[in-house]
Amino acid sequence: DSGVTQTPKHLITATGQRVTLRCSPRSGDLSVYWYQQSLDQGLQFLIQYYNGEERAKGNILERFSAQQFPDLHSELNLSSLELGDSALYFCASSVGPAGGLHEQFFGPGTRLTVL
């Protein structure tokens, strides 16, 4: 158990819908990262927040957005869902902002299925 929690574990929805994935980082960690793992694209970095502020952006679609709240939990919002958005979405956390210097601890992931 990494100490990072993600809810829900599984999510099934239809095309065109909007969903919210939630992540609670390890106690004391200020940085949250979101990754997408799909058969087509592999593991991709989406976005990073550090202490409430957006820190770095990766291959995140405009239909996707994220935020980090004052209690440091983070939410990833996916809208206008398409079949290709079906994937495993990971959240990771680290104590500091530097993703290499500070180890990233991964949550168990949320499996999203778009029908």
Place this chain on the structure above:
Amino acid sequence: AQTVTQSQPEMSVQEAETVTLSCTYDTSESDYYLFWYKQPPSRQMILVIRQEAYKQQNATENRFSVNFQKAAKSFSLKISDSQLGDAAMYFCAYTKRGGGADGLTFGKGTHLIIQP
């Protein structure tokens, strides 16, 4: 942009033998970190080993060691005395050092099979 390439989609090794997984990367940065992550069937991502590019000494963690060749941009993982619990997907990953971290860039992964 940086890229990470794992040329072996699948590898198989006998239990107790040694296996080496390959990884190459491309970056214009001189200072960065490299990682090997393990993803067992549970899908949990687990850090196996980390290498800092400015350190010439190869990292070692128990049965896991790396061969880091900076000039060749090569970063292979050696697993000694393979165990059934080592069966998993293994991902090589990169991130640059310093501010403005971009998150981890992953390779496509190598599926490691352990034959009993």
